[in-house]
Amino acid sequence: MKKQDKYLVTYCEILLTSTITTILVVAFLIVEKEMLLGAIIGLGILGFFIAKGRGIPHKIDQVYREHPCVFYLTIVSPVIIAIVFCRHEHFALFMIASVAIYATACLGLTLQLGYTGLTNFAGAAFLGVGGYTVAVLTNQSIPNVLVILLGGLMAAIIGSLLILPVLRTRGHYAALVTIAFALLFKTFLEINDTLGGPQGLKIASFKFFGLDFNEPLLGSSFYLSYVIAALLLMLVVFIITRLIEKSWLGLHLDAVRLDETVASCFGINIAAWKILAFTLGNFFIGLAGGLYAQMLGHIAPTNFTFADSLILISIVILGGIGNPLGVIPASFLIIVLPEKLQFIQEYRFLLFSILVILVLVYRPEGLLKRGLRSFYRTWGRERKLEN
Amino acid sequence: MKTSLLQVEGLTVRFGGLTALSNLDFKLGEGDLLGLIGPNGSGKTTCFNAITGLYKKNSGSVLLRNKEITHSSPQNIYRNGITRTFQRLRLAIGLSVFDNLVIGDAMHLNTSIYFNVFRRSNLRADIKNRLEQAEEILAFFNPKLIDNIYQPIGKLSMIDRRRIEVCRALISKPSVLLLDEPSAGMTHEETRDFMTDLMEIKIKTPKLGVILIEHEMNVIERVTDRCIVLSYGKKIAEGDYRDVSTNKDVRAAYLGED
Amino acid sequence: SSNETDLVKIAFIGPLTGGVSANGIGGRNSADLAIKLANADTSKKYQYELVVLDDECKPNIGIQVATKAAADSKIFGAVAHYCSAVAVGTVDVFHKFALPMIVWGAVLPEITYGNDYPEIHRVNGTMINQNDVAARFMIDQGYRNWAIIHDTTDYGKGHDKYFTESIEKYGGKVLGRFGVTADQQDFNAELTKIKALKPEVLYFGGITPIGVRVRTQMDRLNIPALFQGTSGIISDAYIEGTGNLSEGTLAFREGDSAERLPGGKMFLTKYKEMEYSSPPEAYGPFAFAAANLIIRAVEAVGPDRKKITKFLNQIKDHNSVIGKISFDDNGQNMVPLITKFVVQDGKWVIWEASDYQSGQRQLSR
Amino acid sequence: MDFSLLDQHIINGLVLGVIYAMVAVGFTLFFGVLNVIKFSHGDVLMAGSFAALIASLFLSQLGEFPTWLNLCISLLFAISIMATLGTLIAQHLVLPLRGAPPLNTLLITLMLGLAIREAVRLFYPNGSNPKPFPRLLPENSWIIGTMEIRQDTAIIIVGGLLAILILNLAIRKTRLGLSIRAVAQDPETARLMGINFKRIVLGTFALGSGLAALAGVANGLYYHEIIFDRGLFLGVIGFSAAVVGGLGSLLGAIIGGFLFAFLQTIGAIWFSVPAYKDVFAFVVIIMIMAWRPTGLLSEINSDRV
Amino acid sequence: MESMLETQNIYAGYDEADVLTGVSLKVQPGKITCLLGANGAGKSTLIRVLLGLTPARKGQVFYQTKEITNIETHNIVRQGVSTIPEGRKVFPKLTVRENLLIGAILEKSKAKAQDRMEGVLSIFPQLANRGQQLAGTMSGGEQAMLSIGRGLMGAPKLLIIDEPSLGLSPLFVKENFKVIQKIKERGITVLLVEQNVKQTLEISDYGYVLAQGQVVAHGTSSMLKSNSQMQAAYFGQGE
Ligand SMILES: Nc1ncnc2c1ncn2[C@@H]1O[C@H](COP(=O)(O)OP(=O)(O)OP(=O)(O)O)[C@@H](O)[C@H]1O
Ligand SMILES: Nc1ncnc2c1ncn2[C@@H]1O[C@H](COP(=O)(O)OP(=O)(O)OP(=O)(O)O)[C@@H](O)[C@H]1O
Ligand SMILES: [Mg+2]
Numbered sequence A: 001m002k003k004q005d006k007y008l009v010t011y012c013e014i015l016l017t018s019t020i021t022t023i024l025v026v027a028f029l030i031v032e033k034e035m036l037l038g039a040i041i042g043l044g045i046l047g048f049f050i051a052k053g054r055g056i057p058h059k060i061d062q063v064y065r066e067h068p069c070v071f072y073l074t075i076v077s078p079v080i081i082a083i084v085f086c087r088h089e090h091f092a093l094f095m096i097a098s099v100a101i102y103a104t105a106c107l108g109l110t111l112q113l114g115y116t117g118l119t120n121f122a123g124a125a126f127l128g129v130g131g132y133t134v135a136v137l138t139n140q141s142i143p144n145v146l147v148i149l150l151g152g153l154m155a156a157i158i159g160s161l162l163i164l165p166v167l168r169t170r171g172h173y174a175a176l177v178t179i180a181f182a183l184l185f186k187t188f189l190e191i192n193d194t195l196g197g198p199q200g201l202k203i204a205s206f207k208f209f210g211l212d213f214n215e216p217l218l219g220s221s222f223y224l225s226y227v228i229a230a231l232l233l234m235l236v237v238f239i240i241t242r243l244i245e246k247s248w249l250g251l252h253l254d255a256v257r258l259d260e261t262v263a264s265c266f267g268i269n270i271a272a273w274k275i276l277a278f279t280l281g282n283f284f285i286g287l288a289g290g291l292y293a294q295m296l297g298h299i300a301p302t303n304f305t306f307a308d309s310l311i312l313i314s315i316v317i318l319g320g321i322g323n324p325l326g327v328i329p330a331s332f333l334i335i336v337l338p339e340k341l342q343f344i345q346e347y348r349f350l351l352f353s354i355l356v357i358l359v360l361v362y363r364p365e366g367l368l369k370r371g372l373r374s375f376y377r378t379w380g381r382e383r384k385l386e387n
Numbered sequence B: 001m002k003t004s005l006l007q008v009e010g011l012t013v014r015f016g017g018l019t020a021l022s023n024l025d026f027k028l029g030e031g032d033l034l035g036l037i038g039p040n041g042s043g044k045t046t047c048f049n050a051i052t053g054l055y056k057k058n059s060g061s062v063l064l065r066n067k068e069i070t071h072s073s074p075q076n077i078y079r080n081g082i083t084r085t086f087q088r089l090r091l092a093i094g095l096s097v098f099d100n101l102v103i104g105d106a107m108h109l110n111t112s113i114y115f116n117v118f119r120r121s122n123l124r125a126d127i128k129n130r131l132e133q134a135e136e137i138l139a140f141f142n143p144k145l146i147d148n149i150y151q152p153i154g155k156l157s158m159i160d161r162r163r164i165e166v167c168r169a170l171i172s173k174p175s176v177l178l179l180d181e182p183s184a185g186m187t188h189e190e191t192r193d194f195m196t197d198l199m200e201i202k203i204k205t206p207k208l209g210v211i212l213i214e215h216e217m218n219v220i221e222r223v224t225d226r227c228i229v230l231s232y233g234k235k236i237a238e239g240d241y242r243d244v245s246t247n248k249d250v251r252a253a254y255l256g257e258d
Numbered sequence C: 001s002s003n004e005t006d007l008v009k010i011a012f013i014g015p016l017t018g019g020v021s022a023n024g025i026g027g028r029n030s031a032d033l034a035i036k037l038a039n040a041d042t043s044k045k046y047q048y049e050l051v052v053l054d055d056e057c058k059p060n061i062g063i064q065v066a067t068k069a070a071a072d073s074k075i076f077g078a079v080a081h082y083c084s085a086v087a088v089g090t091v092d093v094f095h096k097f098a099l100p101m102i103v104w105g106a107v108l109p110e111i112t113y114g115n116d117y118p119e120i121h122r123v124n125g126t127m128i129n130q131n132d133v134a135a136r137f138m139i140d141q142g143y144r145n146w147a148i149i150h151d152t153t154d155y156g157k158g159h160d161k162y163f164t165e166s167i168e169k170y171g172g173k174v175l176g177r178f179g180v181t182a183d184q185q186d187f188n189a190e191l192t193k194i195k196a197l198k199p200e201v202l203y204f205g206g207i208t209p210i211g212v213r214v215r216t217q218m219d220r221l222n223i224p225a226l227f228q229g230t231s232g233i234i235s236d237a238y239i240e241g242t243g244n245l246s247e248g249t250l251a252f253r254e255g256d257s258a259e260r261l262p263g264g265k266m267f268l269t270k271y272k273e274m275e276y277s278s279p280p281e282a283y284g285p286f287a288f289a290a291a292n293l294i295i296r297a298v299e300a301v302g303p304d305r306k307k308i309t310k311f312l313n314q315i316k317d318h319n320s321v322i323g324k325i326s327f328d329d330n331g332q333n334m335v336p337l338i339t340k341f342v343v344q345d346g347k348w349v350i351w352e353a354s355d356y357q358s359g360q361r362q363l364s365r
Numbered sequence D: 001m002d003f004s005l006l007d008q009h010i011i012n013g014l015v016l017g018v019i020y021a022m023v024a025v026g027f028t029l030f031f032g033v034l035n036v037i038k039f040s041h042g043d044v045l046m047a048g049s050f051a052a053l054i055a056s057l058f059l060s061q062l063g064e065f066p067t068w069l070n071l072c073i074s075l076l077f078a079i080s081i082m083a084t085l086g087t088l089i090a091q092h093l094v095l096p097l098r099g100a101p102p103l104n105t106l107l108i109t110l111m112l113g114l115a116i117r118e119a120v121r122l123f124y125p126n127g128s129n130p131k132p133f134p135r136l137l138p139e140n141s142w143i144i145g146t147m148e149i150r151q152d153t154a155i156i157i158v159g160g161l162l163a164i165l166i167l168n169l170a171i172r173k174t175r176l177g178l179s180i181r182a183v184a185q186d187p188e189t190a191r192l193m194g195i196n197f198k199r200i201v202l203g204t205f206a207l208g209s210g211l212a213a214l215a216g217v218a219n220g221l222y223y224h225e226i227i228f229d230r231g232l233f234l235g236v237i238g239f240s241a242a243v244v245g246g247l248g249s250l251l252g253a254i255i256g257g258f259l260f261a262f263l264q265t266i267g268a269i270w271f272s273v274p275a276y277k278d279v280f281a282f283v284v285i286i287m288i289m290a291w292r293p294t295g296l297l298s299e300i301n302s303d304r305v
Numbered sequence E: 001m002e003s004m005l006e007t008q009n010i011y012a013g014y015d016e017a018d019v020l021t022g023v024s025l026k027v028q029p030g031k032i033t034c035l036l037g038a039n040g041a042g043k044s045t046l047i048r049v050l051l052g053l054t055p056a057r058k059g060q061v062f063y064q065t066k067e068i069t070n071i072e073t074h075n076i077v078r079q080g081v082s083t084i085p086e087g088r089k090v091f092p093k094l095t096v097r098e099n100l101l102i103g104a105i106l107e108k109s110k111a112k113a114q115d116r117m118e119g120v121l122s123i124f125p126q127l128a129n130r131g132q133q134l135a136g137t138m139s140g141g142e143q144a145m146l147s148i149g150r151g152l153m154g155a156p157k158l159l160i161i162d163e164p165s166l167g168l169s170p171l172f173v174k175e176n177f178k179v180i181q182k183i184k185e186r187g188i189t190v191l192l193v194e195q196n197v198k199q200t201l202e203i204s205d206y207g208y209v210l211a212q213g214q215v216v217a218h219g220t221s222s223m224l225k226s227n228s229q230m231q232a233a234y235f236g237q238g239e
């Protein structure tokens, strides 16, 4: 009886946390008044510390492991409710979709950098490959879903041009290879006019079984369809990334990252795993790039500069390297925060950079530190349960 | 006569001007426990590194069950059944004990994407099997470790880490096991227990051939059938412990005259 | 029908951070001035508020903020974009949301001519007119041989293309052209090659920061050619950056000089009075004019996007700080005038009023 | 090919190489203690040139100073300001992140670079515009055979190389250098040797930032013009040069710097659209990395099993 | 008699758990004091506390007469304390010579450092012709020698040694104990952590036995040698 009471309290706490978080996030997205924004941020920080004081993050973790349905209830349903609530808020939806797309790309980077230890400073370039592929192909008569897949595929293929140097180099040396690629990719697009040159390309709207994504869906916003598509894409990529982590594949990738000598002494084909992670990661980034291009309706080389690659890397680091879950709040922070700082106009980047520095000084490991691998939900608990 | 497992002929390894290993010959039969001893810097670890393919050999050959593996990659050598431990521990600090152990059996893990991502229930069954297998081998060396199987390696004491390394090398059921100073840092008592466990393993898998690098002479005396003494990369003596320990060269170079 | 103090929001979009932010901030201040003046004017029916958005000169961010502006139902018009690549991308958004907008700085012809969206207007001219006048004028001055350095952005590439077309039409010759990236620092290699070509004029298609670099490095290599730029270098920053070297630099811009117009003079004095921390730069007057135009439309037809669009499309011979504004079918201001500028004693001076025109000074040959 | 043209190209390439090498050496130095790419290096360089500009303008307001005096004072000012800034950065941003993965330090320096850049843009009067840098070096030319070289160019080449050389000696031959390298490899054991860890980190930051300021001033003196957003790109090139040369090796940084300058110059000469020179240089860099994965003067592998 | 080093009631640990729970000991000047104990007893942790690498949560450390609890490591080292740390900890990318020189980094006179280096090389002739080899590529035992040599380069008043003979060949283990004896004869105080109980007690003057973070026995070496309680503590709970 007592135990059940405790569970009830825990559930109520989690429900409350999730409700408050949802309300705050939605309010943060919609509200434009500076004072209100400040109040929301203040409330959020306050709420975070209260929750931490009550040990709620830990409880959530525990409950989620034991009862995944609670997880879906407290994460998925607020998202759906929030979207339904925001269905007329074009801009909020646009931002949600952008966050989801960036998070997807960063999941690709997590696979490369977080799991396998491959530094990829050319994230934006692969985003661009996906985008340009989509831009060129959408205007042909190819089914649009296929086009986005082809965008991912193309990113993976272009990425394989770099495989030889990426395989041979490590650490900063590998960073240089990708930095070089990022720089030359953008410059090449800009100089060479075959792909629209500096002006870029326009992209016809995304069509899915006769559903035009640029038309309002069910009388709501133009961007609702994109939000749904982006969230679905993120979900699928997230699940795949997570499943990879919690399987023999993830274990192999970790082994490659942590000690190549040991890995080779235990029969692990380092090159093969690196190729897998690099290619699959680029594929995910390419998919994200494809959808992003579709949503924007126009892409140009200046979207895919080295600075943009750094933004992607920043998200991965800020989220906590190797933790796919951290990528989502980190994208939210890095993508939405500068936008919310529009009211301070030319000072916004200064403040933004200072804020990120502060976050890092207070959370040196990133927002969510990567934990030990658990292969399945009850991992590490079985023994206790049995006893 | 036991069937030959590992055969090393004329093995030479040089680093610049330094000949770390020169013209080394030896044989390891099934079930042998061969001691490899010698002063510091005499080339023992280098010999392991050469056999496992980490160092390039300047000349000589290595045969495993009469199959040439001289120029195979470390991956293939492992797949052919040679595993090892490292003199300086090389465990993945950020991973759990289980992760560290199971990576030792990488060649038997199913790494197809389809299996790992889409056949989760099969994977789960597989993982549970591996868990049992890991617990079994831990139980052998130190049953207390089983409770730590989900813990990060960093929480263990040095000596337990050493045990984990040995377990990692054993978990794939190799035919040759190379142990590089496994008892370093252990007390006499712990060393004794460890060697007892090792002997038991030998009894359970009678065909396993082991090469043991060790500086504890009583260990060598107790567990090895035969030993090889290296000095400056050359073999200066070979035979059972009694022969070797009375050899004048060995006493001068290694044991100390008294 | 509407309350006198109804609040009407107008968006300003431009680059406020990064390399071309000087122009963005100048434009922002000018638009802000227009709003402040309107609010101070008691005869106005509405209160106005400027919503300022930074597009970072990046198309994706541009589309993002354009969406933000367009999605805000209180916003009835936008004064948007200095960077052409951004404007090319956002026109679809403005059209989708039926938000009337006026471009205040981007010069690529496609922005107005590449679509038939009624919402899109532009008060400044395109680079086509600019280069045609420039080419004609230079030929008349007796120059025949050019070397071109342009950046590989849309701006630089466009100028290269249109200037070359015009100059060849009038019988001039381009001896060599050099596309350079916008973040390049060192032009010594390119300039060394140019020195060997011995052109009479070095045409530069690009904006101030590189313009300053090229002009200063020309001096290091002792290249005697005349330096001719485009609207992108008509800024105080160019003169400040190059110092004495700026003397005799030529450049061309659509629209009349603000100093010469009665409204323009008013603009400059009011701008001074407001004590903005940075100058309006070359395109400030255009942003000011665009903002005024939207205010005027709101005053005339009330806060209604469709009506404002319609009103704007009918603008003909409207007096403004930049001269008369008349929109053609594509919403492009048919700027009748291209003004020629030359740097004289550390100031951009209208050619006709300069010592060079009167023959007191000579352009370098 | 016109030979006087070739001379000119060689001189251009040399100056460019020296400037790149100076930036690259800074990267190598920071890599030495932090084991991380310090992305704010380029921006510190830029800030250094602005500091010198301020000092120089202030001096010329005070009255007539000989240009050499003006140069020395501005240079010292810039170096000391940047060294102080570097120390503060190390103290408050880098040391607190000691336990975190090195990549997190990378992010913090990246953001710091952005902050410095934006601060200069916003708080220097009209900071987003290019600023003329005073001409503080003699501009007469020396004629050597068919070659004509301006004195300022020559001074920058020689001065830059000298600075790198002195630094190299300092790192190779002194106890300070030994301490820096020890701290980089194992901070804890270094402390056991009696090395003041914090002081070494702060000192290295001061040294590196001072060097950045010097490079910034050299840059300003050569181009006569500075701008707030120069840092990032120059930083990236410096980093590339350091890595191609082989991280941790000062000679490597010099070789890398000259190689990069050489590739860009060749690229600018070869291609009809010179913008391709960067594409060309980076393609070659990628190929070099595939050929020599640890740089031209490759880091010696000390990893053993 | 004044002690060289003294701890009083030290508590310390990692994360939440305390590894040391109230350790007090004294190191007499000019003597070899040894610290014995099973693996994981907390010996190395105690040493880390002495050197200021791991903070003491409670208790005090005195060096000569000064309190040095939780002060910065280099300030402790500068007062004449050298360490041969557990696991050698040579600098892998420095050459053998540089590794030795860094042991004497506090010594301003180059000539003195050179003298000490010659002294060290005469003890470890194996290192002599390896001056330019990177320490990371040395064999395990060679690294141990290097680490000991580096510790001697500091010319300390107090030398703290954590498991020096780990991985050394029998000949060298003997040599090593002789070296420690010689160090003592030079008037240097030694605090020695060792697994090799017999030989350690042979050369040391006084000993402490640590078990589960506490001192379970202490006394002169001859006393400890004959103490059965100590044997039990040292060999764990079992026998
Ligand atoms: N990668 C390398 N580069 C240069 N020299 C090396 C390398 N690896 C080993 N050596 C040298 O080769 C010799 C043999 O080394 P090895 O590690 O095999 O010795 P060992 O017998 O294992 O000694 P120990 O008992 O001390 O571990 C040593 O002198 C060592 O310095
Ligand atoms: N960095 C660390 N983080 C967490 N626990 C640690 C750490 N280092 C040591 N421990 C734990 O502290 C305890 C004491 O360790 P310590 O190294 O002091 O023992 P020791 O007596 O020196 O043993 P050994 O003979 O193995 O060196 C052990 O249980 C160990 O697991
Ligand atoms: Mg060895």
Ligand SMILES: [Mg+2]
Residues within 6 Å of the ligand: E043, E044, E045, E086, E162
């Ligand atoms: Mg210990």
